[in-house]
Amino acid sequence: MNEAGAPVIVAKGLVKRYGDLVAVRGIDFEIRKGECFGFLGPNGAGKSSTIRMLSCLSPVSEGELQVLGMPAGVAERRIKERLGIVSQDDNVDPDLTLLENLLVYARFFGMSPREATPRARELLRFMQLEQRQDAAVRELSGGMRRRLVIARALMHAPEVLVLDEPTTGLDPQARLLVWGALQALKRQGTTIVLTSHYMEEAERLADRLLIVDHGEVLERGSPAELVERIVGREAVEIWAENEAQVQRVTQAAGAAVQLSDRHGDALVLYSREPGRIGEELIRHQAAPNRMLVRPTNLEDVFLTLTGRDLRE
Helix, strand or coil: CCCCCCEEEEEEEEEEEECCEEEEEEEEEEEECCCEEEEECCCCCCHHHHHHHHCCCCCCCEEEEEECCEECCCCHHHHHCCEEEECCCCCCCCCCEHHHHHHHHHHCCCCCHHHHHHHHHHHHHHCCCHHHCCCEHHHCCHHHHHHHHHHHHCCCCCCEEEEECCCCCCCHHHHHHHHHHHHHHHHCCCEEEEECCCHHHHHHHCCEEEEEECCEEEEEECHHHHHHHHHCCEEEEEECCCHHHHHHHHHHHHHHCCEEEEECCEEEEEECCCCHHHHHHHHCCCCCCCEEEEECCHHHHHHHHHCCCCCC
């Protein structure tokens, strides 16, 4: 058994190739027992390819990958027995009831009906699905199906839960319910590996993050540390009337600006010192008519590192 905080997944020089395409380019990371570790990146960044390798669903092309002390690609069966995997697809049987889906899945792990039935009912309660346990899956909303997939992944009490974009497409209420369930699992000591396009989700759940793009690591650290280090503590969004005003505002803000970014007709100025940019703009009589002052967040970090161009 791994001690608390000890690495349960270790990657060194991890590479994934699909023919001539290199999806993951020699990345390194360690995931510790009991933490939630998140992978962030735009479409095509290599997140899902990495997740598939550590889930033993896709072979490693090059490098080293140890999962729960075992080499991926050699001990695949033993590793899979100790992982719970939630893929992007809700691949449950639509013709079975919720309870039946869980009981059928339990058979793959050698669980007897006597053991599996109370466990399945416990997990349906945990995901607030107990009232629908005898309903067919086809009758469920998207949020309910997603919660069922997570419940199924937990049937065999895995040591590591791997979640590939677990709340994509869910409404805010369902997303909050899933977040609460995942936070409860982490408190119980379950290690969680997460990919997500929702910055709020990553900030709420992840203890540490790896931000990747084009198969390479751009940054790593806790959400709060990344925000503080890369974009500071305050963002000032300015809607300038023309380029001359942009230049005037930028010059007036001067050394108070740690970093600046443009998107559309908006200029975003970042500062380590809250209030400093506003003070400089007022002092130089350069404050525009439209200006928003707000705390920085993980989305600022993400867009600063990966850009604002749309990825398909």
